[in-house]
Amino acid sequence: MPEASASARRPSGELEASVLAALWAANGRALTPADVQRELVAALGADLARTTVTTILARLHDKGSVSRTRSGRGYAYLPAQDPPGLAARRMRTELDKSEEGLRGTVLARFVSELDAADEQVLRALLAEVPPPATEDDPR
């Protein structure tokens, strides 16, 4: 039962985060539940029921995190845009108030800064890794 495992293994909050990330990554293109499902199946390497995706999208819509438009018999979803950069600015003002770089200490950043030498080493390392899958690559 691969279908049950993907959603049972992951708390719904995590799936919600993944769905929202997929919508933002689509760069202004509205995604249908089928599009989102395809992306997440590629990412999670397990099957995920369409109904689960639809439920999550509906929940995000209730929260006001996404907007939707009619598309065929269903809906297509877009992330809810604030006035550009407003949330980011509000957040940055909070974070910048701290004297000693909140970012280096309390926040653990995903990647720290690279210098030119690091970049060369990194490119050499990544050359050994298979490139990202394209959308129709059945990984």
Added chain:
Amino acid sequence: MIVAVWVPLLLPLLAAPAARRLAEALAPRTAAWLLAGSAVVLAACSTAALALLAGAGALRLPPVAAFGHLVLPVVGDQGTVPAACAATVLLAAVGAALLRTSRQRVLLAARARRAAAAAGSAGGDLTVLDEDGPDAYALPGRPGRIVVTTGMLRALDPAEREVLLAHERAHLTGRHHLFLTALALSCAAHPALRLLRGPLSYALERWADESAATAVGDRRVAARAIGRAALATRPTSPRPLAALPAAAGPVPRRVAALLTRPHPPRTPRTVALALACCLALSTACALEAAHDLHGSIEVAQSE
């Protein structure tokens, strides 16, 4: 005043390099616990030693002696008073640094929570900032939040995005900010422990990387996600390389660690033993000094 009281003040100079060296050979989770734990023990013992030195001097002050019901002067030598004066100054400095650090931490945590609340679009534990610059971090709190910019989301493919989310989630569920706070407080107590800052951040990042690799079930995808995210944050095209680096920065080391097959870590026995000795000696000396001072007080109380 006995010699033992000086030992906890000096041992961090030896123990910190040993802990750093040992952490390099250990699995990330063990390394993080070792670094933060050693720092806390060493800082506590050195602060206790300062307090004992200052206390031995304070007992010579008539009001303190009267308060302690001392009938005889506390035994000491000609070094007791100058040492106590120096220790009092240092203790005050440590106290001030500890207060400043804790206050800062509390403020920072409150700001982090407000910042997450101020940010917009949210789903699950994720907050997305509509910004082109690629960036991602975890904001600890109850519950903690993962903050990612749209620039970062667009730079990664779906599987890589899962790595990113799992990595930040590992920081939050592992309460990694508490390790950093413990070390920050320890550094306030003894500056030699600052040597452990870099190794601890690195161990925590590696810990989160390993959790993320387990979550997506593919170490190579995890390595690629970290590498591509780091390259995405580089604004310009690659500049010509002047010289090869002696030691690569943390990101290439993390990627390389994921690409190599995980092998059972071999603990360097001598370094581990040296660190264990330092920690035990530091604790024993602090206790011995406390016992010694307690003995002097009892004699002075004529009991």
